[in-house]
Amino acid sequence: MKSDDVLRVELEVFRRQHRDLDEAIQALVDRGTSDQLTIQRLKKQKLKLKDKIAIIEDLLTPDIIA
Numbered sequence: 001m002k003s004d005d006v007l008r009v010e011l012e013v014f015r016r017q018h019r020d021l022d023e024a025i026q027a028l029v030d031r032g033t034s035d036q037l038t039i040q041r042l043k044k045q046k047l048k049l050k051d052k053i054a055i056i057e058d059l060l061t062p063d064i065i066a
Contacts, residue, residue: 004060011056014049021046 002010025042028035 007056007060011053011060014053014056018046018049018053021049 021042025039025046028039028042033039
């Protein structure tokens, strides 16, 4: 299992990639390109990154028994 430090670094990298994809998608939409296939592909990549981010955040969050 990866250490918390490694997971935190991966989390930051994935968050940065997620933001970059968001900016790229917005730029394509703002430019008014009709390349919907590229936009859909970027959105799919963004969703995959969101899932990875959620998994890592879950791993880093301690289990609290109420």
